[in-house]
Amino acid sequence: MKKLNRHLIAHVLKFLLITEIAGIVVFITIEFFEHMDIFTSSFGNFLNSILYLFLRTPYYINLILPLAFLISMLILLISMIRNNEVITLRTSGVSTLSIMIPFIGLSILLGIVSFGLSEWVRPYASSAADYIYRVRIKKEEPFVFLKNDRIWFKRGNVINNIDSYDPKKDIINGLTTIELADDYSIRKRLDAKKGIWQDGSWIFYDVTERTFGKDAILKKSTYREIKDIIRENPSIFKATERSPEDMSYKELSKYIKKMERDGHDVRRYLVDLYNKVAFPFINLIMVFAAFSVGLRYAKTKHISKGIFTGIAVGIIYWFFHSISLSFGYSDIFPPIFAAWLANIFFFSLGIIGIVTLRT
Secondary structure, three states, rough: HHHHHHHHHHHHHHHHEEEEEHHHHHHHHHHHHOOHHHOOOHHOOOOOOOHHHHHHHHHHHHHHHHHHHHHHHHHHHHHHHHHHHHHHHOOOOOHHHHHOOOOOOOHHEEEEHHEEEEEEEEHHHHHHHHHHHHHHHHHOOOEEEEEOOOOEEEOEEEEEEEEEEEEEOOEEEEEEEEEEEOOEEEEEEEEEEEEEEEOOOEEEEEEEEEEEEOEEEEEEEEEEEEOOOOOHHHHHHOOOOOOHHHHHHHHHHHHHHHHHHHHHHHHHHHHHHHHHHHHHHHHHHHHHHHHHHHHHOOOOOOOHHHHHHHHHHHHHHHHHOOOOOHHHHOOOOHHHHHHHHHHHHHHHHHHHHOOOOOO
């Protein structure tokens, strides 16, 4: 059995490597042509684009891994069926479960690799890639920076501070704007509870404005709504305030605790947090999907059909998982249920498929 396990693992790893490389090349090619006008505008931009795409590779590796693993197993299983190897193994007393065991072990290892990439590699690579794209390639002014988990930026004699920014909804929570005089004393201060980006401009709510003299407050006014306290485009803040997908589990957990202390709704962020744990388990589910589908093929089936079947199963999974996450973001499903629903559903289908196989 050890020789058989090594044989199966070696072949599936070979197919996995080929599939991963093919998938990465496809995604990088698509992204290059999507931004080709910017990437090829100068020689410097072209060199920076190569570095940018290289830093995007960990994201693509993690994204493609489950589908590549599924396709690799289907290719191997269909090849074994065409060569009568599955019949030989079964007549020798080797059960379907025994054949699955090395793949289950490999899926666990791939799950650990996937979690490691998302926890320790992708956050830093994504931050560096975003900086290169926005600052070096698009030449955006890097006047926005993050300190003590808050966003700071300065325009002329006005300093702005944002407590937190929601990149998915383009919502600012807690804005403080301080206008300085020539002697660096505070001339005016505005505090807004919330800001929403609508129709190309910011609208702020529950605003308090204070005007200062030398030693005291000269005037204090409150407004229900004020437009365009700041005019910065949301894309500027997205370069600093990373999306939950680009944070590690530890960073996102810390961010959620901060948001909770400030009294903000964190349910949509909890969906992303639980999804970081649920995502690596997709590799295990793909083992059951591959065997429940692959072992149903007749000897006359072509390997290409296995590839298309794998892609179809992957697309169906991603569609179902995306819908489930959307329901979690919309507060229809509880966060943990939204993150795990697709895994539970497809794992159940895989078990049913294997149990109902004709042996």
